[in-house]
Amino acid sequence: MRYVSTRATGASQSATFSDILLGGLAPDGGLYLPAEYPRVTGAELDAWRQLSYADLAFEVLKKFATDIPEADLKALAEKTYTAQVYRNARAGESAEEITPLRVLEDEGRRKLVLQALSNGPTLAFKDMAMQLLGNLFEYALAKKDQQLNIFGATSGDTGSAAEYAMRGKKGIRVFMLSPHKKMSAFQTAQMFSLQDPNIFNIAVEGVFDDCQDLVKAVSNDLEFKARYKIGTVNSINWARVVAQVVYYFRGYLAATSSNDQKVSFTVPSGNFGNICAGHIARQMGLPIDKLVVATNENDVLDEFFRTGVYRVRKSAETFHTSSPSMDISKASNFERFIYDLVGGDSERVRALFAKVETDGGFDLSGAPGSDGDEVKRVGEYGFKSGKSTHDDRLATIRDVADNYGITIDTHTADGIKVAREYLEEGVPMIVLETALAAKFNETILEALGTDAERPAGFENIEALPQRFIVLPPDVAKMKAYIAEHTGL
Template sequence: MNYISTRGQAPVLSFEDAVLAGLATDGGLYVPETLPQFSREEIASWSGLSYQELAFKVMSPFMAGEVPDDTLRELIDKAYSTFRHDAIAPLIQSGHNEFILELFQGPTLAFKDFALQFLGHLLDYVLKKRNQRVAIMGATSGDTGSAAIEGCRHSDNVDIFILHPYQRVSEVQRRQMTTVLEDNVFNIALKGNFDDCQNMVKASFSDQSFLPEGRQLVAVNSINWARIMAQIVYYFYAGLALGAPHRPVAFSVPTGNFGDIFAGYLASRMGLPIDQLVIGTNANDILHRCISANDHSLHQLVHSLSPSMDIMVSSNFERMLFDLYDRDGAALAALMADFKKTGNLQLSETALASARKLFTSYRLDDESMVAVIHDMWQKNGYLLDPHTAIGVAAARHTRRRLDIPMVCLATAHPAKFPEAVRKAGYQQDPPLPHHMADLFEREERYSVQPNEIASVQQYMAEHIRR
């Protein structure tokens, strides 16, 4: 299978090359030239498969034989062997025809583990085969960094540099990254916000001249196609558990960078009968404003109690726009150039109408989010993290049909966000799982850097292992 850039000017790449490239040379994102299509009968035949078996069925067409089947099965088994629940992604009923999909059963307690545990093993395989060493550079608003570090900490062929906004992630999130002391792991606390981190990563990918000779950058953010691919699986897994393809399903997704919900959109295009995809946002509501009012304009970033969603520029929305504009790379390149220049983007009437057929959206501020956590705990005895609470509220406010199962994606464990949980009336910090019980006693190591790309790139150049 070939991979093409959303902006139409970069070289067409194979699966492995697209994974290593991350951002395309024209500034676009790589997407498959065509999407695999699964018939109703084929999807029905997957009922009862384990998560690992289903992952093989969903992901293998994207590789078109580049990764041998036996190797792919081995990579999948390794990726999910570290999850604490045998179901990998268990479903919990939370209301009438409403379910919570627990995506926090991985080693770093967040949905990012689904993609990054797999990506870490995939990179190991590809780099060893090519006898190649790379530098990973990523930005995190909280969860991507720890999941990426956990997935790559044991790789001899990788040095990993993760930027997080200084003092703008929770303490648990920070310590999950900064207490990993392997020689190939480097944490950078940037004196800026997440968008500053993300912009620095994008700029570094565009000009990699600061790297030692023979090295290249590899992305672990959701600009990397392999991350999106791996996340498609749990939509099929939840849908099958609730009766698909014989009945439709709906999903509500708390999202900042649009990668998680874009995977759901792809699942629907591949044959899963999804009736509705709900976008849940916090005060940083550019995606909600876009879908509800065709207002995709930049506002001041707000620091919230759901920090993983404190994002203003949603990178993966470009992949969606590519489809909404009939995969016209030139048209999209012009649209994105205008957005970069003016800070404003308006969809055409046709594109907006197409998006609204599947997507609805909702915005929740901190006070209302805390009330949702409190209400769910009081009524059900179930503790939500702040991001999941936003997804639950978004589902309940925009749900189209009560007869269709609504699945709310639980993207993180509540122990990662004790401040929000305490504000909701929970009397103590929610306990960390056993494997992380000593997190606050572990040694930390990270470098605080100014919001200057030259300083960060110099730090990276000096610390890449020769």
């Protein structure tokens, strides 16, 4: 298995999984994708139906990480996906299943299903990939006797998932950016309360997109990146996306009894990483009908899938909402889908995303003067979209609590609201849960008049001492801080 950049030139023409594991952006500023997606046969799907999550993860991962010995890859999967790590299952759910399904609605032949992805140590779906990434990183660094300085950005959940996965890992430091005072109190405490010496929390005076721009700016400085051994855990990292592909297969296999049945997935989305994994699973041959993108008030992706216009909002135009992990106006993983949409034309991809930097976006609607007409091909990939607002969120949280006895978080509420717009007879709709409700208690309290239940160990997290610094969105100051604290 070889990998190419979406903007393929020179040094980024071809690489192995291990070559790109510890990095993020390709040297040309693009994102890595397989030169060709591996395919899954019906016989393989049949054989995978009875596998544990760890064994299923191994089967999927070995199609992408062909240069890692299979025995090592299997051991890493078995170390990661255990009931002890994913121990925060709700009442009635089995931790052994890792990502249990729960049917919410089954009226006639219309079925709405919730797939729990938030049973890990930080109560968010990011743990599904990040726990594996931590083990992969430690494995690869030990093989090479190297160090890694992870530089990432979070709108809320990626940061804590990365820090909990990397804390105490030999040879790894984490520098995590987050938008100052724009995460929930629980999310903030979960990150900033960590006292591990290899964890550095940096609150940036701005929005998530400012944090993400800083990560890309540092990653594009190849000399600095090499000197200070900079890597990333954001979803621009290919290994993280691959790890997320696994739970699409798990959801499909758990919701169906035969391979001639299709399912659809609805995914709360801001950075396009989670649903990009679903796109990859579909490209591999998983029988997915629709991939529904659910956005909040920051509806850049919904606008594109409805109109073909990708229009990035400026920081001042980005709303601070009650589903803050989706308060993103520049979807960093979107480039991977656009690469497929334009037929793997890397020159075209480079030109389109140059327009994002200069003009704030591009237009594939096919209207006079637009940049192309590829929006007509979006349907070939199964994509649909919708938008949810704060009032929608409150109404959906109340409805699910009243009718199904489940308290869902705000992002999952966005997903369920939009999913209901695309229910279809005979095609189960699986909504990916993104976090446990306790992480967004302010809105749960507003919706239900009562606090969300907290798993053991998280009862008073906001009261713990916090360790972080505040910096402006300044590339030079960020580089100086990293250089001072890497120990290199």
